[in-house]
Amino acid sequence: MSDASAPTNLLINIILRFGFLIVFAAFFALFAFWNPVFVQGGNLMNIVEGSAVLMILALGMTLIVATGGIDLSIGIALDFGAAFAVVAMKSYGLDWFGAACAGVIGGSIVGLFNALLVVGLKISPFLATLSTFFIGSSVQRIFTNGGGPISHRRMPEEFRNLALGDVFGVPTEAVIAFVLVVIYFIVLERSIWGRRIHAMGMQRSAAVVAGIRVNRILILCFVAAAATCAIAGLIAAANIRMFTPLSGFSYLLDAIAAVFIGAALHSRGRPNIPGTVMGVLFLGMVANGLNLMGLNFNTKDALQGIILVSALALAVAQRKARNG
């Protein structure tokens, strides 16, 4: 190796090692430069608040990806959560807490169905959750007679506050997302259950030999993930005071992307909660920053997609460089 190429190699190595962080910072600087409003406290809080629903969905997705599967039906769980809560308030007059419980139970049904297909019928998670997606979408269309929204203008104030209220000045949805992040972090990264989940995700047969009750964990994970997504559904319903059928699908790709950006940042390429949080915030920042640039909607969409591909490529390349 010649002397001239050594500094270049060093530079390339630095970029690859800290690539994602550099890109994160570079985009931040770019957006701040373009529109100073971007760095104001209010807008940064907007990013956090706007990312709350995606954050919660991405947590559920992280859990399933950690078990070695994938969940294409998180959007359905969100829809069911919203639908059950809105109907519970509108038709059965339940208070906000009863409605929230109804929503979470409604979402859990989706998780139970996934678990039945994956554990009971031994269908691969990809195909099982794909069929849950088809069936769940159809059920919503039948139930709403073609996909019309169910609005509930006189929602209890407490329920509306799930999305619009604040706790000591911090938006409630951000607080809910934060609490869930902490719970997920403790369970998945700092507890024996988390170890078992990661173990079965990495090598299922070894986990079975080691005496881990794989099926029970899978069932619990699918139900927990769906229940979590239903909480996101409660927030979405509270935000617009209605249930909009089939609205969860739009989050699916972003949630998968966030989880895999996070996995790429991990030293062994495992899905993990801090990584997922980074991924969600990155996506939220890019969406918000591009909005503030005042681009046309289509251009913004295309740029977001291109940034997504590049960010993923960089995150994966970075892991490879770090591991030599």
Add this chain to the structure above:
Amino acid sequence: MQAEAQGRRIVLEIFGFLPVIIFVAVLIYISFNAPNFLTLRNLELVLMQSLPVVLVCAGLAAVVMAGGDDVVSGGIDLSIPATAVLAAGITAQMLSLGYPLALCAAVAFAASMIVGGLNAVLVTRIQMTPLLTTLAMFVAVVGVNNVVTASRRINVDHPWITVLRAQEVGGVPLGILVVALLVAVIFFALHQTRWGLNLQAVGGSRDAAEISGLNVNRFIAQSFILAAFSGFVCGFFILARGSGSSPGVEDNLMLEMVLATFLGAAFSPRRVVTMWGAILGAILVAAISIGFKSMGVNVFWTGLIKGSLIVLVVAFSAISQRVR
């Protein structure tokens, strides 16, 4: 004793055909309830309707054969439908601006090859998982297409494109002939040539292929290029089927492609993704959608029926494999 063993074997054989039997039963049920279903005219309609899906399925099957058929870590290309709508969008937009068709097709071809090439580079050089790469690519390419077409519907009535739908050669629509020819060529290339067999070896066992001296990455890269090509051709069939390019075609095409290809695996004796299985899957799914529609079943139920079919077929194929 011997008779018993023979009886067992017959039962097993029947079990192996269960996925096909389920489909045939559903089709027979439809033809009893919708008298016009089994007419030649209607079957032609079914075939015409399924052409875009058949094309992308052939491309996807090639990628799965080269990359291995684990959905999450093996070969998969979800970006083919996006490539198809991009090719359609570019062609439609340029035609409406008055460029000659040959130039439009050339630009669309170049764009498709860029998508395929990027997939290939990201998967083989940076070693991103195909699922993640092509999912992100799907988002980016759809975004770019929305910029190209400004998310508007663009009518296309160029005689060379309507010919795919309207022209008949010896009583058979030209479109069906073109697709049949293409599929036959791809099948021949994958199954009858040294190149195709090597490609299948790569998918069967990457390590074994590498040890026996095959350049694994080259075959994987080529499969992505082939997939992009199938997307490019599919673009013209999308234009012909819809008399132009409309936004939002890609989502449905992606779901149908994944459904047909992995459902098709249930038709193969070893339960792996094959080209014939994928194509048969595409046609059967189209037949069943059209069949239920002509029976007067509400469209809201289509998702439920498709989802249940995946569950039924895949579960039975899993059971029959366990019985064996």
